[in-house]
Amino acid sequence: MWRLVLKNLLRNKRRSFLTGTSVAVSLFLLSSLAMVYTALGKPLENADSIPIMMVRRATGIVFPMPASYGARIREVPGVAACASLSWFGGYWKDPANMFANLAVDPENVFKVQFASTIPPDQLEAFQRERTAAVAGRRLAEKFGWKVGDKITLLGSLWGFNPELTLRGIFSGGPDDQLWFHWEYLNEAIGRMNVVGLYWIRLEKPEMASRVGEAIDAMFRNTPNETKTESLSAFMLNFIAMLGNVRGIILLIGSAVTFAILLIVANTMAMSVRERISEAAIMRSLGFRPAHILRLFVGESLLLTLAGALLGIGGAKLLYDSLRLTQIGQFAFADLRLRPETLALCFGIALSVALLAATWPAYRAARTNIAVALRHTG
Amino acid sequence: MAKSVVEIKNLSKIFQRDSFSVAALESIDLDVKEGEFLCLMGPSGSGKTTLLNIIAGIDRPTGGELHVLGEDIATLSEDALATWRNVHVGFVFQTFNLIPVLTAYENVELPLLLTKLSAAERKEHVLMALKLVGLADRIDHYPRQLSGGQEQRVAIARAIVTDPTLVVADEPTGDLDAYSADEVLDILSRLNRDFKKTILMVTHDPRAAHHATVVRHLEKGQLLPVEN
Known part of the structure; x- marks a missing residue:
């Protein structure tokens, strides 16, 4: 047939x-x-098993939060580490070279992003120097960056062009990103002392709900109420902004x-x-x-x-x-x-x-x- | 005395055309004995093909009694009727009606695909049928590569490959030249004479009627009395 x-x-x-x-x-x-x-x-297919959450302003991710929140969030039971990050939104040399570049808390960022590994000497160099930056391996390979390279970020809405020195290359985790000191950004914008978000690392993934509620309760009825959510929920909210x-x-x-x-x-x-x-x-x-x-x-x-x-x-x-x-x-x-x-x-x-x-x-x-x-x- | 293959009593067929009813067949009584070569003749529109189709189980009567090979085929379901046709009836059409994408061999094999025969057994049957119609050397030819007479002979091979009791032929020589028509009629005569097949043939051609053992005439849907 x-x-x-x-x-x-x-x-x-x-x-x-x-x-x-x-x-x-x-x-x-x-x-x-x-x-x-x-x-x-x-x-992210396995987002629920990643013990990382995001804290943002309840009103939306485009609104900043006080930089002082970081210390208070670290005190919440179940929080193993907390690092601030602010979306910088610059490009390298050409507008076509867009990538995620973030102003972060250098002391804590690798404690939260535990999947990202960097040689100790490079980490120390990054933490020590105010204009230092680190890049993920995928990003560094894409642009051919080497440790010691000078990288100037252009075109950001923040209105200044940070001149950075690449002090380290990390592997794993969000390795398509570039991180530099939040202090450098803060200084350049007149010490507004605000950050975009907080990354927090949980002691255990199953603590997510309890920790999230505790953080949000802590800032309830303040001018800057927070919303703590999983990585996947955060990404979905971000995508929702596109329409x-x-x-x-x-x-x-x-x-x-x-x-x-x-x-x-x-x-x-x-x-x-x-x-x-x-x-x-x-x-x-x-x-x-x-x-x-x-x-x-x-x-x-x-x-x-x-x-x-x-x-x-x-x-x-x-x-x-x-x-x-x-x-x-x-x-x-x-x-x-x-x-x-x-x-x-x-x-x-x-x-x-x-x-x-x-x-x-x-x-x-x-x-x-x-x-x-x-x-x- | 030979037993009856087809027994028809008071059979009628009425076609509904919009609000009109057209009686194609009226009060037909017919008895076809085993081994007969019956030729149905009559002018166009007299109901010959309709009667043949009803006897072969591809159309249903509106009224009357119809037994073919002892079976009241008017009461069979579509599926049961299909199986009955496969086992008992072989068809030969005026326009040959071979499947153009299949070779002569595959066309003849088609009805056997519905049986439980193995591929080797099917091959044996197909080759025998094609040999019988003189086309054993044309098994790989497609219909377009055959003449009209050869196509009709393949169609006859397809009709007899399941070894049916009844072979029905609707104007089998209608599209053929005189020489090919004679070849086809000779084969049908041999099937009747040597293999004892009961053959029902509809034709306009008086020469074709000479091969039949019984000739009946239809006119305006009615079967005329047997001429002595």
Whole structure:
């Protein structure tokens, strides 16, 4: 039976090729959209097991907090370490060279970011010098930085261009970032004594809820109320600032899916209509309506799944070879076609194949044989 | 005395065309004995093909009694009727109706795919049927690579490959030249004479009727009395 399905599929090679290619291109696009959609919904896959939380202003992450909060947060039971950070938002040499550059508390930042490791002498050099900076290995390799290099950050909204000396390169953790002294920033902006956020490291991951409530309770009814949240929740809030990007992606994805459905349905409708009399001949030979149904649906499945293999498989190969997880930042740090995304795309392809073929195939299978034999196609 | 293969009593078929009812067949009584070569003749629109289709189980009567090979096929479900056709009936159509993407071998093998025969057994049956119609050397040819007469002979091979009791042929020579038509009619005669197949053939062609053992005429949906 599958031999017959294949032979029928190759009956009109140009049409099958064009349909298969259209399906492949559409599914490539759909799987790309699904990849971004998934990354935006779950930026860090294992976020809940990371014992790091973020403290921000309750009113939003763009509002700063007093630098004095750090000392009080360190006193909360369950907090192992706390470091302030302020988003600087500069670029290196060219606006195209955007990356995460943060003014941090050099004494505590490596205590919180325990997954980041740096040689002790480099750490000491970083902590000692007010204009020192450290960069993640991925970032340093991207720009070809070496320890001792002078790096000037430009274009920040803070209105000054810090001239930094790279004193260390750390590995692991958020290694696509550059950190420099908060004191340097604070001095340059007239000692406003504010920070953007606090990173806190918990003694145990399961303490998250209790510690978060304790910190927020401590600052309740003050001018600068806080919101303490997990890394993934923080990232989702950050992404939310971009607007309903996921909604837009979902809308485009739905349109793409509908387009695939139309392409396959059109091909199957033409294919079935041309072969109504053949279906009748087969039925006169003893083939049951269910056989005819399976024959046409099988064709649709084979055509769509071939396109899916090409489109989704191609996307997987392409994105894996581009090593997006190595170049993606922040919300896109884990940008890859996850197994569940692949399964979803193949599921959509399967559903489209069934939906597109079932109705015309059912009609062909149920048409009166004597009437269909008079059909000329 | 030979037993009846087809027993029809007071059979009718009415087609509904919008608000009109058209009686294609009225009060048909017919008895076809085993081993007969029955030729149904009549002008266009007389109901020949409709009667043939009903006997072969690809259309259903509106009224009357119909037993083919002892089975009241009008009461069978679609699936049961499909199986019944596969086992008992072989079809030969005017326009050959081979599947264009399949070779002669694959076209003849088609009805056998529904049986429990192994691939080797199917091959044996297919080659035997194609040899019987004189096309053993054309097994890998596609329909477009065959002449009209050869296509019709492949269609006959497909009709007999399951060894059915009844072979129905609807204008089998209608699209053929005189030479090919004679070849096809000779094969049908041999099937009837040497292999004892009961054959029902609809035709306009008086020469084709000469191969039949019984000739019946239909006119305006009614079967005319047997001519003596």
